[in-house]
Amino acid sequence: MAIVTKILFMAVTSIFINNFVLSRFLGLCPYLGVSKKIDSAFGMGMAVIFVMAIASAFTWLINQYILIPANMQYLQTIAFILTIAALVQFVEMFIQKTAPALYKSLGVYLPLITTNCAVLGVAVINIGEGLSFLASILNGFFGGVGFTVVLLMMAGIRERLEKAELPKSMQGMPIALIIAGCMALAFLGFSGLNLG
Amino acid sequence: MMTILLPAMLLGGLAAIFGIILAYASKKFHVEVDPKIDEIISVLPSANCGGCAFPGCAGYADAIVQSGAAVNMCGPGGEEVAKRIAAIMGVSLTPKERDIAVIHCQSGGYNNTFFKYEYKGIDNCRSAATIAGGPNMCVWGCVFQYDCVKACQFDALHIDAQGMKIVNEDNCTGCGACVKACPRSLIELVPISKKVHILCSSRDKGPIAKKSCGNNTACIACGLCVKNCPTQAITITNNLAIIDYSKCINCGICATVCPTKAIEDRMLPRKKAFIHDDLCIGCTICAKKCPVEAISGELKQPHIVDQEKCVGCEVCVKACPKNAIEMVDINIPKKIAEA
Numbered sequence: 001m002a003i004v005t006k007i008l009f010m011a012v013t014s015i016f017i018n019n020f021v022l023s024r025f026l027g028l029c030p031y032l033g034v035s036k037k038i039d040s041a042f043g044m045g046m047a048v049i050f051v052m053a054i055a056s057a058f059t060w061l062i063n064q065y066i067l068i069p070a071n072m073q074y075l076q077t078i079a080f081i082l083t084i085a086a087l088v089q090f091v092e093m094f095i096q097k098t099a100p101a102l103y104k105s106l107g108v109y110l111p112l113i114t115t116n117c118a119v120l121g122v123a124v125i126n127i128g129e130g131l132s133f134l135a136s137i138l139n140g141f142f143g144g145v146g147f148t149v150v151l152l153m154m155a156g157i158r159e160r161l162e163k164a165e166l167p168k169s170m171q172g173m174p175i176a177l178i179i180a181g182c183m184a185l186a187f188l189g190f191s192g193l194n195l196g
Numbered sequence: 197m198m199t200i201l202l203p204a205m206l207l208g209g210l211a212a213i214f215g216i217i218l219a220y221a222s223k224k225f226h227v228e229v230d231p232k233i234d235e236i237i238s239v240l241p242s243a244n245c246g247g248c249a250f251p252g253c254a255g256y257a258d259a260i261v262q263s264g265a266a267v268n269m270c271g272p273g274g275e276e277v278a279k280r281i282a283a284i285m286g287v288s289l290t291p292k293e294r295d296i297a298v299i300h301c302q303s304g305g306y307n308n309t310f311f312k313y314e315y316k317g318i319d320n321c322r323s324a325a326t327i328a329g330g331p332n333m334c335v336w337g338c339v340f341q342y343d344c345v346k347a348c349q350f351d352a353l354h355i356d357a358q359g360m361k362i363v364n365e366d367n368c369t370g371c372g373a374c375v376k377a378c379p380r381s382l383i384e385l386v387p388i389s390k391k392v393h394i395l396c397s398s399r400d401k402g403p404i405a406k407k408s409c410g411n412n413t414a415c416i417a418c419g420l421c422v423k424n425c426p427t428q429a430i431t432i433t434n435n436l437a438i439i440d441y442s443k444c445i446n447c448g449i450c451a452t453v454c455p456t457k458a459i460e461d462r463m464l465p466r467k468k469a470f471i472h473d474d475l476c477i478g479c480t481i482c483a484k485k486c487p488v489e490a491i492s493g494e495l496k497q498p499h500i501v502d503q504e505k506c507v508g509c510e511v512c513v514k515a516c517p518k519n520a521i522e523m524v525d526i527n528i529p530k531k532i533a534e535a
Contacts, residue, residue: 066206075203079210086214090221097225 007138012193014142020118021150022180022187024125027118031151032176034109041155045148047109049141052122054091055084056140059123060133073127080123088114118147150183232284233261239280240273245349247271247371260285271295271369272350295370295385297352297363299344302395302413302460303332306340306359309410315339320346322379330380333408336398338382347377390441391462392448394421399434406456415458421450426487447487447509466508467523473498475520482512482521 020026027048034044059080067073092110096103113119122143126136157179166175236257243253248269250256259265260281267285268278274294282288303309315324315331321343329335344361345353352367353374365388375383382397394415398405402416417435422428429443430450437458439450451461469490471482478496483489490506493499501512501521513521 062210066210070202070206072203072206075207079207082207082211082214086218089218093218093221093225096227 010135010138011142011145014139015146015149016187016190017193019146019150019187019190020121020143021147022184023191024121026121027116027147028180030112030116031147031154032173032180034112035151035154035158035176038152038155038159040109041151042148044109044112045144045151048113048116048118048147049144051084051088051091051110051113051116052119052140052144052147053137054140055087055119056122056126056136057133058083058087060126060131060136063127064133076124076127077120080120084119084123085114118143150187153183154179230261233257235284236260236281239277239284240270241277243272243349243371245272245369245371245373247369271371274369293387293389296365296368296388297344297370297372297374297383298386298393299338299361299363299383300393300395300397301337301380301382302360302458303334303337303410305356305410308358309337309340310334310408315341321377325379333410334398334400334405334414335408336380336400337409338380343377343379344374344383347373349373386441389446390439390444391446392439392444392451393460393462394430394437394439394450394458395460396458397436399436401435405435413457416456418455420453420455421459424449424453445487445509445511447507447511449488449507452507463508465525467525468503468506468508469501469510469512470522470524471499471501472520472522475518477518477520479517481515481517485511485515487511 014020018024021028021031030044030048035041062079062083063073063076067075067079088110092103122140126139131139154176158176161175161179170178233254234257237254240253240257246252248256248265248271250259250265250269256265256269260267267281267287268275270277270281271294310333311331312328312333313331315327317323317327319341321339321341324331324339324341330339332339338361340359342355342361345355349371350367350369352364352369354362354364356362370385372385375381375385380397386393396405396409396413396415398409398414400408400414402418405414406412406416408414415435415437417432417437419432419437421437422430422432426447426449427443427445429440429445430437431440432438437450446463448461448463448466451459471491476493476498478493478498480493480495480499483491483493483499487509488505488507490502490504491499491512492502508523510523513523
């Protein structure tokens, strides 16, 4: 029972309170770039969840069994980038061969997130907060879920905006950034949440 | 020394391991991609203009191979590219007629247009057209900021000495970029074989349209072209005559009857039809097809073209099953007759 509550706390924390996009400001590039259509936003979100979860696992292992014994934690960033890039490449090839259907829905987004800062961010945060192996994976997974939720909300708003009459100077990116700011303000409300 | 060497070795080793794994994986999980896609991409012009309605040249190549899209949709590549794609795909090519842009306004050019005020704003048509109904008197016509010329990727639109826009038919690929760029929708894509165009888009009533046109060539919706069109291809809606190009046979009669010269006949000077007696079998098809009843003759006897009536539309040439009809310059038939 205690574990279930712990997982739930973790979910709420990563999805709402410490949302990667809106309170940590990581992964803003896909957040603004791939949020024009709900379909592609969903595909991107799924790919991010997937990559964040497995990247958390692998970077934790790399850190624990290679960097710490060698006493070279200062190589974290560069080692993690290397790991994530190789991992994403590998996963892309793997699912292209084994699950063409999954590849069609996820595949095109995978190369986009090789060097995404949200993915690198989750790896660094996991280590920084001293999370255990399982907790790291869960943190990555729920971080991805939080990213997807926000991305989908943004896509929904922007699909509506397509039909709205906006002044020319506001069209496109300016209004998207204003909305992003409003959403971040709204998510700020979660930070007072008491999970005691 | 070691403080530099150790991390370098560690990272290098890590990278090497990943590299080996990836190299192995790329062999192990290699997926055969249809080589035809790459071949087609190399044949396509890489303009990525989107004229084919697919996302870029690569998207089109993919659509041809994966979902069987037609091989002749590439405007810039034209027939040549269509042939090569057809060869790669092993399909027979059904020739598609090339579209070209036609500008339905001949205002007379910048120098001859009547202006309400001098426009000194942002130099694009869209903003010029929105300020007080545009700078020119005709609220339907060209505003001369040349967005269409800027939009053209293929150097097919030019401005002549009068400030008038000219479409270069050889360079135009029918991609439609200028059509989208024009805020007044003056440009239309028309099959290249169609040679008669109404060069006016004014929906104003006759007198106003004529007065505001710097070239005096506005359509005044008099209806003469509608009455004289042998194929009922012209209709007048909102004070403007419009040609239905699917019905138009290029006869050019409308251009000759138009009192304001709003209709341009690009087949001028027109040739006349001439029937070779030795080839004609008297099937009467040409006589039936002729829109102006210029051909006469008995069944199974060689037919004759009345040169006075012939308008040079070439309908009979296409209809003749024996290729017995030739288009010749007006003066030459006499010589042939003499010979």
